[in-house]
Amino acid sequence: MRSLTKYKKGFTLIELLVVIAIISLLASTVLVSLNEARAKARDARRLQEIKQIQTALEVFHINHGYYPNEGNCDGSICASTCWCWDDLTHGDSYLYKDLRNEDLLSVLPKDPINNANYRYQYEPGCHIDGKAQYYDLRVKLETTGKWYVLTNGIPTDSPQCDSSW
Template identity: 40%
Template sequence: MQNNLSSSRGFTLAELLVVIAIISVLSAIVLVNVGPARQDARDAQRQSDISQIAIALKLYREHNGSYPNYDGEIDSSSTVYSALENFMEEVPTDPLNDPEHYYYYNSNHQCDPGPNGPVVFARSLESKDGNLNEVCPDGWGSQGGASTSTNPYIIMLR
């Protein structure tokens, strides 16, 4: 009887391999499902950031009588960034902040045709549909970085 007890302790190699295979499959399923959630979270952050920048630009206009004159990426070397610093604790940057994902401001954007006016936008959302067709239903126009945007999230300032 004692021989049977001593030989039945522990797991066989086959049992361990089965458990490892099951854990691997479950890990792969979880990782596949987490990727889109991260993209959605970054897109939500972009939409929030653009809304905050739009509010700061409206405060700038209230204080100075007009929007800042600028057409380009919002980065630490831009004049619009300096203007925003006076109305925001921290000027946000895109969560990825790479050549395809950044924030942009154009003080005189022209949809093709109208409406025209200042716009601020995230150049490209990852997983959500942008709102280009709502803001410029007949075409995006051809000014600045806006013309090369894919799936942008835009706020037209009035």
């Protein structure tokens, strides 16, 4: 006698949907991890490039006795509550021109994202006879969402003026 029930080999629709859901979950986890790793890599590049700018600034200071002016506005860290930044994202930056003319910086460092939120910024201050004796250099880090600030080469939590941030 033959069996009345026929067995078909294969997967049910529910089983396939469960497998697809598991694969999707794993793929999204991998993508999130990959994006975090990319952000960390961009932050590492930012810190390395800001150190290059810092080194060039210190050599400029040794050679001249002052730091380069930004040229865009007369913002003194000592004399005013706020000031503007020399944005290093374009080739006509005053700071870049000064450092390039001294052969201290051959290539303009650009933030890996290089937009309004992520860029390198420089502000000289404490001008004596028009010559900067002080500077803040900053870059925003992706992983923390905070600014990394160097004040005369020393990492600080914030620059001298924070109301324009």
